[in-house]
Amino acid sequence: MRIAVLGAGNVGGALAKGWAKAGHQITLGVRDRSNPDLQALINSHSGISATGVGMAAKSAEVIVVALPAKAVIDVFNSLGDLSDKIIIDATNSLFSKPGSYNHASDAIRKINNCSRIVKCFNTTGYENMENPVYQGEPIDMFMAGDDREAKDVCSKLSADLGFGKCHDFGGFDRIPLLEQLAMAWINLAVMQKKGRNIAFKLLER
Helix, strand or coil, X not given: XXXXXXXXXXXXXHHHHHHHHCCCEEEEECCCCCCHHHHHHHHHCCXXXXXXXXXXXXXXXXXXXXXXXXXXXXXXXXXXXXXXXEXXXXXXXXXXXXXXXXXXXXXXHHHHCCCCEEEECCCCCHHHHHCCXXXXXXXXXXXXECCHHHHHHHHXXXXXXXXXXXXXXXXXXXXXXXXXXXXXXXXXXXXXCCCCCCCCCCCCC
């Protein structure tokens, strides 16, 4: 699968590495291709390349947004109509919203005429994206959105990273609730000082 990851920070880098190992073709959409950390990432993993944001988005089947939420408006205003793309929003708008929009998915849907949006990969730290296995047990991932095909793609990409089940939180209206789950993880990991090596798993009887 051709995946554009917009943003090459901790989250974007972790997702890119995991999917490249699973055999996907990853293009990082970045503004500064001379960054030493970016070059190290590209050089250490076959299947990862980098280009400008517009070119990365244009050539991809799936666009993964791993940017600060406040940067989404400027970036997506430059990309035009994306109605034919599946977009996975891995951002959180907990501390800084994208302008007047409730969250990044809301901004992208209205700016880019895109309905195939899924919120996913936002509820845990990048360390768990690099290694989602605890004592031999894979942790879970969570998603929300209206498009069934996009959710199926999310489930597959989650499994490719090594997560257990990718639980469906519901439709687009459940995205704020999914961001609150991210806040719960942040609260435990940072504010309650449990550390970043914690994770969620849903148990069913």
